Amino acid sequence: MSEQPPAVPRPPVAEACRVRVIVDTPQHSGLSGPLDYLSPHPLEAGTLVRVPLGRREVLGIVWDGGGEPGAGGEAPTPESLRAVIEVLDALPPVPRGWRELVDFAASYYQRGLGEVALAALAPELRQINGTQLARRLKRLRSRLSPGAEAPATAERPVPSEDQREVLQALSQSTPRVHLLHGLTGSGKTEVYLRESQRMLDAGRQALVLVPEINLTPQLEARFLERFPGRRVVSLHSGLTPALRLRHWLMALLGEADLVLGTRMAVFAPMPRLGLIVVDEEHDPSYKQQEGARYSARDLAVMRSRIEQIPVLLGSATPSLETWHNALPAAEGGAGRYSRLTLAHRIGGGALPAVRVVDMNRFPAKLLREQPVAPPLMDALRERLARGEQSLVFLNRRGYAPVLQCLECGWKSGCPNCSAWRVFHKQDRSLRCHHCGYTQTVPRACPECGNADIQPVGRGTERLEEQLAQSLLRADGSPARVGRIDADTTRERGKLEATLASVHAGDVDVLVGTQMVAKGHDFRRITLVAAVNSDSALFSSDFRAAERLYALLMQAAGRAGRDARHAGQSEMWVQTWSPQHSLYASLQRHDFPGFARGQLDERRIAGLPPFAHLALVRADARTQDAAQQWLAQASAWGSDLAASLGVVIYPAVPTPIQRVANVERAQMLVESASRPALQRFLAQWMPGLHALRTPRVLRWAVDVDPLAI
Numbered sequence: 172m173s174e175q176p177p178a179v180p181r182p183p184v185a186e187a188c189r190v191r192v193i194v195d196t197p198q199h200s201g202l203s204g205p206l207d208y209l210s211p212h213p214l215e216a217g218t219l220v221r222v223p224l225g226r227r228e229v230l231g232i233v234w235d236g237g238g239e240p241g242a243g244g245e246a247p248t249p250e251s252l253r254a255v256i257e258v259l260d261a262l263p264p265v266p267r268g269w270r271e272l273v274d275f276a277a278s279y280y281q282r283g284l285g286e287v288a289l290a291a292l293a294p295e296l297r298q299i300n301g302t303q304l305a306r307r308l309k310r311l312r313s314r315l316s317p318g319a320e321a322p323a324t325a326e327r328p329v330p331s332e333d334q335r336e337v338l339q340a341l342s343q344s345t346p347r348v349h350l351l352h353g354l355t356g357s358g359k360t361e362v363y364l365r366e367s368q369r370m371l372d373a374g375r376q377a378l379v380l381v382p383e384i385n386l387t388p389q390l391e392a393r394f395l396e397r398f399p400g401r402r403v404v405s406l407h408s409g410l411t412p413a414l415r416l417r418h419w420l421m422a423l424l425g426e427a428d429l430v431l432g433t434r435m436a437v438f439a440p441m442p443r444l445g446l447i448v449v450d451e452e453h454d455p456s457y458k459q460q461e462g463a464r465y466s467a468r469d470l471a472v473m474r475s476r477i478e479q480i481p482v483l484l485g486s487a488t489p490s491l492e493t494w495h496n497a498l499p500a501a502e503g504g505a506g507r508y509s510r511l512t513l514a515h516r517i518g519g520g521a522l523p524a525v526r527v528v529d530m531n532r533f534p535a536k537l538l539r540e541q542p543v544a545p546p547l548m549d550a551l552r553e554r555l556a557r558g559e560q561s562l563v564f565l566n567r568r569g570y571a572p573v574l575q576c577l578e579c580g581w582k583s584g585c586p587n588c589s590a591w592r593v594f595h596k597q598d599r600s601l602r603c604h605h606c607g608y609t610q611t612v613p614r615a616c617p618e619c620g621n622a623d624i625q626p627v628g629r630g631t632e633r634l635e636e637q638l639a640q641s642l643l644r645a646d647g648s649p650a651r652v653g654r655i656d657a658d659t660t661r662e663r664g665k666l667e668a669t670l671a672s673v674h675a676g677d678v679d680v681l682v683g684t685q686m687v688a689k690g691h692d693f694r695r696i697t698l699v700a701a702v703n704s705d706s707a708l709f710s711s712d713f714r715a716a717e718r719l720y721a722l723l724m725q726a727a728g729r730a731g732r733d734a735r736h737a738g739q740s741e742m743w744v745q746t747w748s749p750q751h752s753l754y755a756s757l758q759r760h761d762f763p764g765f766a767r768g769q770l771d772e773r774r775i776a777g778l779p780p781f782a783h784l785a786l787v788r789a790d791a792r793t794q795d796a797a798q799q800w801l802a803q804a805s806a807w808g809s810d811l812a813a814s815l816g817v818v819i820y821p822a823v824p825t826p827i828q829r830v831a832n833v834e835r836a837q838m839l840v841e842s843a844s845r846p847a848l849q850r851f852l853a854q855w856m857p858g859l860h861a862l863r864t865p866r867v868l869r870w871a872v873d874v875d876p877l878a879i
């Protein structure tokens with residue numbers, strides 16, 4: 172027997188293993204799945220790496236399923252693969268639950284996996300290499316206080332009976348989705364705090380989502396005060412890149428016990444996650460409006476399923492989708508979530524009495540001259556005489572929504588958009604709130620030369636001016652009127668300053684947009700008025716009534732937080748359609764009744780939650796081009812749609828058809844079955860990417876759009 176030939180040393184390439192890595196590739200490149208690279212040794216899924224991509228070096232994440240071929244289709248030979256440049260092994264891999272969430276989000280919202288995953292990392296990670304990362308980690312660890320003793324528990328308020336029942340139900344429940352339905356001031360935050368405490372004590376992490384950056388410092392302070400010795404970090408777009416990376420790293424390393432943040436925080440990597448809270452779950456800002464148009468609320472629910480942990484959705488006015496899911500089958504609901512109710516305000520404060528003012532009763536001339544209807548004016552004067560504060564709410568900033576020439580009818584349109592330019596008196600400008608186009612107000616009508624051009628309608632700036640002119644304090648001096656809107660709070664610290672002067676009692680009447688309706692706690696305000704609420708009711712948005720109800724309830728919640736004034740606090744609503752059922756429900760503070768009526772309408776009309784929608788939008792130079800592309804897309808999908816029971820509606824212009832000289836059109840896709848819609852989109856989308864598309868045309872799909 173001849174001897175075996177001596178073993179030939181294997182070439183290094185064969186020794187290396189193939190790893191699948193996702194990187195942020197443009198969705199239209201066809202490279203949206205993982206790409207194959209070579210690594211000298213196996214890499215665990217979730218490991219962050221730097222890899223070559225074309226001529227660039229980019230950040231990537233090792234993805235699951237190392238054995239199968241990547242997005243290229245056939246398994247490439249090892250020789251053709253490029254090598255991983257650097258393994259960022261100073262970091263633990265991102266957890267499996269996180270990867271599953273990203274997988275779900277990419278496929279559900281029809282975006283590239285790499286795009287969604289990389290956008291969910293701290294942006295600063297793309298800028299630094301392994302050495303720099305190691306240095307940051309070293310600095311981070313040196314800053315963390317060494318193993319704190321068993322954390323001292325701060326004093327906690329005694330829970331109300333409502334709260335006790337809710338907490339008991341939560342402690343006995345298996346992990347699931349809970350709707351925490353509670354009035355403003357009923358103590359939802361205390362439930363969040365106690366549930367978080369329970370999880371932290373069990374060695375888990377908690378994630379708390381809030382709709383607005385402005386609300387994070389308040390809540391952060393409250394959590395820190397309650398959990399001394401625990402690490403609470405925030406995640407939102409207002410942080411510096413370095414701080415955002417630090418907080419993100421603390422979450423991933425398990426060093427942060429509690430992460431508090433806006434919608435982006437739903438992707439915080441947390442290896443010991445035990446609870447998710449979504450406060451004000453109905454708030455539209457949980458929906459991302461560009462890129463992957465995800466709903467952080469819906470992803471939180473999905474994440475809780477993936478991780479087998481409870482999620483608490485809190486609201487005084489839940490979204491109708493959530494309400495329907497939490498309604499027992501016996502009441503016509505889906506019975507998927509548990510419903511927990513906090514029916515009483517802490518301290519027994521009553522909700523303000525709601526007064527509806529029928530604006531049809533007053534002559535138009537009077538309403539043009541006076542800032543608000545006479546009975547509301549009287550009510551404001553009464554407050555002034557008693558030294559109490561009022562909040563007047565108008566969701567339209569600027570002085571007047573349009574300027575008009577009384578001679579020839581010219582109006583201050585925007586040359587780039589199908590919208591009016593708003594008159595701002597402070598700097599005498601005409602500004603388009605859609606494209607930003609700004610000009611000084613012309614001295615005379617640009618059409619006919621008439622010098623008499625008039626503001627039409629009323630924005631917060633004019634309301635502030637008119638109220639200051641018509642209201643006097645008890646001592647005869649003019650009323651002190653403050654204003655909070657996007658114009659007055661642009662400067663850093665301005666919002667806080669105005670809020671402080673309200674709290675100090677230096678403001679008699681506060682005028683504001685919906686900015687003031689959210690979260691801010693005004694102890695001394697006893698009257699809240701919404702002066703032009705139902706402009707929203709006449710929009711094409713099927714969620715208009717739901718939104719308005721939520722906004723009015725939230726605004727009402729600003730009044731009478733102080734028990735001393737609770738009995739006399741009022742909410743005033745001026746409306747031209749007082750017969751709308753919304754106002755009757757509002758007066759009874761009857762959200763369930765309101766929701767029942769709305770859900771009945773939605774059921775009949777075939778709208779969410781009884782139908783599932785996707786919106787395809789196309790932007791182009793001309794309306795024709797945009798609609799033509801959509802028609803092409805529709806034709807391509809029509810057979811498939813019919814076979815799956817999916818309806819594609821004809822393309823139409825968007826509600827604001829032209830913005831910044833771009834024409835916009837949209838097309839609604841609808842199905843009674845969510846899985847059918849998902850199957851359709853999954854098969855239809857690749858074809859849309861392959862359609863002949865003019866260079867100047869942009870298109871995008873929005874699954875579960877907020878407005879249609």
Ligand SMILES: [Zn+2]
Pocket residue numbers: 576577578579580581616617618619620621
């Ligand atoms: Zn004119």
Ligand SMILES: [Zn+2]
Pocket residue numbers: 585586587588590603604605606607608830831
């Ligand atoms: Zn414009």
